[in-house]
Amino acid sequence: MKEIEKTLENKNVRPTAMRILIYKYMAEKEVAIALTDIENTFTKADRTTLYRTLKTFEEKGIVHQIDDGTNISKYALCEPGCNCELDQDLHLHFHCSNCDETVCLTAHKLPHINLPEGYIAEDANLVIKGICDKCSS
Amino acid sequence: MKEIEKTLENKNVRPTAMRILIYKYMAEKEVAIALTDIENTFTKADRTTLYRTLKTFEEKGIVHQIDDGTNISKYALCEPGCNCELDQDLHLHFHCSNCDETVCLTAHKLPHINLPEGYIAEDANLVIKGICDKCSS
DNA sequence: ATATAAATGCAATGGAAGTGCATTGTTTTA
DNA sequence: TAAAACAATGCACTTCCATTGCATTTATAT
Ligand SMILES: [Mn+2]
Ligand SMILES: [Mn+2]
Ligand SMILES: [Zn+2]
Ligand SMILES: [Zn+2]
Numbered sequence: 001m002k003e004i005e006k007t008l009e010n011k012n013v014r015p016t017a018m019r020i021l022i023y024k025y026m027a028e029k030e031v032a033i034a035l036t037d038i039e040n041t042f043t044k045a046d047r048t049t050l051y052r053t054l055k056t057f058e059e060k061g062i063v064h065q066i067d068d069g070t071n072i073s074k075y076a077l078c079e080p081g082c083n084c085e086l087d088q089d090l091h092l093h094f095h096c097s098n099c100d101e102t103v104c105l106t107a108h109k110l111p112h113i114n115l116p117e118g119y120i121a122e123d124a125n126l127v128i129k130g131i132c133d134k135c136s137s
Numbered sequence: 138m139k140e141i142e143k144t145l146e147n148k149n150v151r152p153t154a155m156r157i158l159i160y161k162y163m164a165e166k167e168v169a170i171a172l173t174d175i176e177n178t179f180t181k182a183d184r185t186t187l188y189r190t191l192k193t194f195e196e197k198g199i200v201h202q203i204d205d206g207t208n209i210s211k212y213a214l215c216e217p218g219c220n221c222e223l224d225q226d227l228h229l230h231f232h233c234s235n236c237d238e239t240v241c242l243t244a245h246k247l248p249h250i251n252l253p254e255g256y257i258a259e260d261a262n263l264v265i266k267g268i269c270d271k272c273s274s
Numbered sequence: 275a276t277a278t279a280a281a282t283g284c285a286a287t288g289g290a291a292g293t294g295c296a297t298t299g300t301t302t303t304a
Numbered sequence: 305t306a307a308a309a310c311a312a313t314g315c316a317c318t319t320c321c322a323t324t325g326c327a328t329t330t331a332t333a334t
Binding site for chain 2: 067069071092094097105107108111113114115116117118119120121122123124125126127128129130131132133134136137
């Protein structure tokens with residue numbers, strides 16, 4: 001428990017009860033989390049609080065937002081030492097069309113892309129859709 | 138004009154007045170088009186008609202949908218001979234954070250990705266965000 | 275203890291996607 | 305050609321998620 005408090009404080013986020021719970025929840029799940037997931041888990045808390053918690057976590061580099069093509073924002077805890085604010089650590093994401101779960105494939109970094117003249121890359125998003133390991137077996 | 142009618146008929150889409158106009162509009166633009174773009178252009182037509190036109194075009198392989206990360210679906214005419222229904226012709230897309238325009242970089246095919254055991258890829262989406270050639274000059 | 279600032283809760287809004295159904299227009303085919 | 309069948313369009317309405325303003329509560333600083 002104290003671990004999580006430390007982690008939050010290190011990122012300049014006050015470790016409130018709700019924030020600790022959400023962090024713990026995300027740490028236990030191995031998949032990307034949507035706001036509605038958190039909503040359904042912590043039904044006593046207000047949706048806005050949960051929403052703002054995710055936003056705060058994102059701003060402070062605790063989680064990164066994932067756009068998996070479902071038009072539902074998902075979030076996952078950043079790896080220790082990840083610098084996704086600096087657009088490094090760009091890994092790919094996999095979205096399973098069967099179970100609708102999205103996972104970070106942090107080991108799979110994005111390949112470098114040579115753009116045409118005049119184009120300046122600042123960020124990239126690569127999502128693979130298909131069947132995940134759990135659903136394919 | 139007759140060109141467009143032929144194209145639509147070849148794809149088993151009836152060349153109605155509205156559809157021809159929308160096709161023409163998209164052909165003239167070199168960027169991906171959102172429903173609201175079409176809405177703002179053809180203000181007399183109903184939004185649903187325009188919406189369903191895009192859906193029809195997509196189903197019949199006349200346009201492909203583009204998810205550029207803005208959470209607004211965009212569409213672009215398929216290249217002649219493109220087989221995006223078969224998940225081939227997977228090219229990357231570039232979204233300019235300055236002018237908010239999205240373009241197909243059809244010359245840039247997606248690199249092959251080796252996924253971990255058990256993962257089966259069916260589709261992929263790669264979007265580069267940054268500054269486009271027009272905005273960087 | 276008081277002042278200040280941050281976090282939370284409540285209510286409302288906005289934008290975009292999607293659907294049901296009636297109406298209009300077009301194509302078959304008898 | 306007229307009737308029947310089918311496709312396209314228009315209107316109204318719904319759903320879903322993201323986002324904001326403001327009041328209230330809670331925590332921190334002086
Ligand atoms: Mn990730
Ligand atoms: Mn494209
Ligand atoms: Zn799955
Ligand atoms: Zn631009």
